[in-house]
Amino acid sequence: MSVPQSARAIRAIATAVAAHADDPAALTRALQVPFGELLALPDLRAKGVPRAGNHVANSFYLYYDGDLSILLFELPKGKRIPAHDHGNWETMGIYSGAVKHTVYERTDDGDVDGKATLRVVDDRTLMPGDTALVAPPADIHSFMATVDGTWGITVAAGTYHAQRSYYDPENGTVVKKKPR
DSSP states (O other): OOOHHHHHHHHHHHHHHHHTTTTTHHHHHHHHHHHHHHHOTTTTTSEEEEEEOSSSSEEEEEEEOOOOOEEEEEEBBTEEEEEOOOOOOEEEEEESOEEEEEHHHHHHSOTTTOOEEEEEEEEEEOOOOOOOBBBBBOOEEEEEETTTEEEEEEEEOOOOOSSSEETTTOOOOOOOOOOO
16 A cells, blocks of 8 residues: 655655754755645645635634644635744645745844844745745744635744734834734
8 A cells, every 4th residue: 555645745845854953054955855845736626625815714624643743724815814923844845826924023022012123044935845844033023815716834842822912123122912
């Protein structure tokens, strides 16, 4: 009996994360092939288990074990997801469509409640097969689908924080709240 391509790719992703979770550069390199293989599969929307998404209506677990999650989700065209953190690292890849994606690093020390200064470290449009790592110290991102039919996949370590920081980079502000 052969193992489905999706299962092979997910196992390879889990192996890469286990080996390189503490080294963002090595993790990015180790995820390139298996994440690319997963992003190239034509039938992922038929797989997965529905989950309550943050910021999106259609979201599915492709894999979850408490330490690692791989999520497939639909992004509505034109809905801007504000700059936010997760409390963990994640890699976002584009399955279909296009996403304007910006990664930030917080440059202030966080001593002033409600204030935050961010620096852009990656600002680009992600196309199918493209990925972006969101990890400390650059663990804040915002994004928006620019075309209909946009789906993304994230690989994330651990669990997302229930309360996240949401940033307004232009006004230099930050608030903590639940993502929904």
